[in-house]
Amino acid sequence: MNRSGSDVSASDQPLSAQLAVSDFALFELPQRFAQNRAELDARWKDLQREAHPDKFASQGTAAQRVAMQWSVRINEAYQRLKDPLRRAAYLCELGGAPIQAENNTAMPSTFLMQQMSWREDLDDAKDLSALEALHDTVTQAHREGLQRCEHCIDEANDLSQAAQEVRALMFIERFARDIEQRLDALDPN
The missing domain is CATH 1.20.1280.20 (HscB, C-terminal domain)
Structure with missing residues (x-):
């Protein structure tokens, strides 16, 4: 069992499935607000190395395009997870409590x-x-x-x-x- 609580790690899944998983599953991190920034950064670097389009140069342009999509997905997830406010909003969304900042401005x-x-x-x-x-x-x-x-x-x-x-x-x-x-x-x- 991995750190995210599932039996199969995100990196063991096909690339198309990896693109669809939550940011936490993609980074193999527990789905919680508190995160270790050094661990997050290290995992980001590992994922970027795995997804670098140059690694797929011998597999043709389609593989490189998918690798580029994967790289973009990894970067988007990293930006969301490293920022505490964006991470909190994402966790709320995942848990069914959307922020709806543009519609819900009611405050105490x-x-x-x-x-x-x-x-x-x-x-x-x-x-x-x-x-x-x-x-x-x-x-x-x-x-x-x-x-x-x-x-x-x-x-x-x-x-x-x-x-x-x-x-x-x-x-x-x-x-x-x-x-x-x-x-x-x-x-x-």
Whole structure:
């Protein structure tokens, strides 16, 4: 039995079947939020070596094309798994709790009040120290949101609450980018 909990590893399956499996099965990782980044990176490199189109040069253009598709699939899965927010959203989707960020923007009133307060703080911030302090606050809120996602997904198995956390984190990440743009504008370098 492999690390993903199945008897057959993804790499033992035909290539077409490998393209259709979940990212976790493809990487032979447990389907959970907490992941070891070094293990994920190492597995990505191994999969890329296996799928490199040059390995299939002697098998013709069709084999190379399939290898290229496999390589693209591996890279897409890697990008999704290495990013904690995208990984949380993916786990919610897999578990039947779609994020639906474009349709579902309802948030708890306390979260909305916090967002309004942060926006006011950003508007009022006139110097680098005020922006850095706000950035630190938002970074801490992001960290705490990821911890809540991990708890909801890996411990409580509450994917609907995890989806709510993911939507909140999407707002927080967008706001953090706004702060970073302001910081960049103030930075003379």
